[in-house]
Amino acid sequence: MKRFLFAASLIALTAVPALARDQIRIVGSSTVYPFTTAVAEEFGKTSGMKTPVVESTGTGGGFKLFCAGVGVDHPDFTNASRAIKKGEYEDCAKNGVTEVVEIKVGFDGLAFAHAASATAFDVTKQQLFMALAKQVPDKEGKLVANPYTMWNEIDAALPAQKIEVYGPPPTSGTRDSFMELVMEKGAESFDSLKQMKKDDAKAFEAVWKSMREDGLFVEAGENDNLIVQKLQGNTNAFGIFGFANVAENAAQIKAIAVDGVVPTFETISSGEYKVARPLFVYAKKQHVGVVPGMAEFVAEYTSEKATGEDGYLSEKGLIALLGDESAKVRESANAMTVLTADMVK
């Protein structure tokens, strides 16, 4: 028996199973994961082909795997909660992944939410920046360590309530988006910081990318469901969420208006609510015909049934593209229009 086991493990170690693959492999963002998995499952049920395997590796990790090369050892799709970066595109090209198709699948809104029983108030991006940044400009525009501990110290119109915010850790895509959509915009609303952006972009970046570390902003981990539980016990506290979580937990938490707009499915897809980001899936065109089901999977993802306004992904919390844009995306995705260098920022 023992001899057999040794032999078996030796064979396992040396055999290199570089067989053809009959199953689509997808990697990438944990934000897009809940949507891509739903599409994968539906695809597996209706197409008669194997259900694709979807890994949750994060957007950056996804591009790294996706761009590592062409062939059955490398994934066919990657999910991303932001557009592909120039560096990633060049990395792809260097490894022979020259035909990348970008599919914009919808939007994800970020919500600033608190317990459903708490009294709501509106905030602006500038106020959020003042509440959460490590350094804020004082009246003369000089940077000082964040002195605010109460909302009404930022603006007398806000309630006398302690600043207490739970947010995702830096490894999270939600955090990246929050920084870019709220903190950067909030910082730019100060004249002194706008000037700084022109003079010393690096220093400006350091300002909006640094969250306060004095305990008023708490990194609560990747698990949004835990933050929901924390908010229920503390009506003063806020959390930073993906909109799907707020929609799902509407009995426990509610989103407040940012710049006068409350996030809803309508305000996000119309672009009225500004704290939202597009979500993407990238396909490797070179795998069409090599891995079965590539084109059919793209067709399923862009179908009205999935990403349409009443599609099954909207039930999962994805905010659909508006009519014109969705038609355009569908057309270019199904035609497998390849991304060119000048389309990447």
Add this chain to the structure above:
Amino acid sequence: MTEKQRKVQAGNIARRYAAEKRFRLYGVAALTVTTAFLAVLLVDIVWRSLPAYLQYNAVMTVTVDASKIDPAKPAAGDFEGVVKAAWREQLPSVESRADRRLLNSLLSNAGGSELRRQVLADPSLIGKEVSVPVMLSDDADLYLKGVVTGVARATGDGPLQIRAEGENYFLSGRGIDPGAIVLAAGGAFKIAPEGSSAPAEVIAAPGPAAEVPAGQWQLLSFDTPETGRKIGDRQAVWLEMLRDKNVFERQVAWNFFLNGDSREAEQAGILGSIVGSLMVVFVTVALSLPVGVAAAIYLEEFAPKNRLTELIEVNINNLAAVPSIIFGLLGLAVFLSFFGMPRSVPLVGGLVIALMSLPTIIIASRAAVRAVPPSIREAALGIGASHQQAVFHHVLPLAMPGIMTGTILALASAIGETAPLLLIGMVAFIVDIPSGFLDSATVLPVQIYLWSDLPEKAFEARTAAAIVVLLVIMMVLNALAIYLRKRFERRW
């Protein structure tokens, strides 16, 4: 001894007794706190997991229509369509297209799976009527379990007037306030915000009735406002009407134990990840037990004691303390990149975890071999056994209980491992239940991690239930370790 000395001595004794008493108290306190934490944790998890084990099914008589399910090709039949037709017949008063869609959304999109199973097993059912349980959507199931909102029903006080004007109905009576929900005459209404002067919103069309006497109509109210739940007022009222017709039955949620992963909470199960875990453990045992025991015996019995073996010993001890994610990186570099093995397969997962548990197994096995009294070995050598015979015939059997205990405990911790699997692609959404060591698979703790992150409420209970299953597996393994130790233990 002077009086003073005696006093000092008595004081000393009293102090020492007091110190010992305090120490015992600390011990009891520490134990109480630990037990309390453990109890709170366990009770909390088990409590949260309760909704996952049972589910509400709509048990309906379904006509297996031969025009929808072709007797020649039953597998391609439209089972969902058949089930949906039966579901709509339960509430014929729901007529408009939009309402029917809302009503259909209360069924799971795999509601016909049980019917499908039965018909495929016995094709003679086509054309007949069968009574089958039909799965509800996760939201409808949670509503019926009372997780979404509390429901209060009050029997109507006094008579209720229903005046029909074409499509519109006007209701008046005691308790008919704006927003109130009324069940009467086989239908259901929601009173308009303007009160009884405006036509009421028809949730289900009533039969012909002008006046409903006291006691034969009901007022419904929900604890959670409509904006706070996924099941709207209309859907909730339909579910209440169907509940009155005894359509629903609470049954064991076999899906949870027999399915692979799914994005629909009511269809998601743990079988795929349990099979994945078992495969990983099998590979781990097959590799790390023989290698680990052989290494331990060699190091303990045969190896010369020199600088080199000392260095190896130190390194084995160090490896036991290396964070598991490092082994994942090693697996990625060696098995995936160098040997070109596929991602997400249990074979690679088992190899990585085997590497991770090797040091622990070697250390435990060495301790067990060392604990065998030298007299046994010497007696064997004394009657002419070779060194190898002494080890394999006498020392190893006596060391086996210790080796087993060490191995099982190493495996128990390996079963709970997720970090190294992230890097080799086993943190993934996999629907199909793996059937071989080269099929994509995931493991139980990874399944727990993935579910805990999903927004749907119903996954909360599934996550807790999966944790309970993992805990049960751990307990069984630990019990096995204790049993093996007791069964084979020798004392000298």
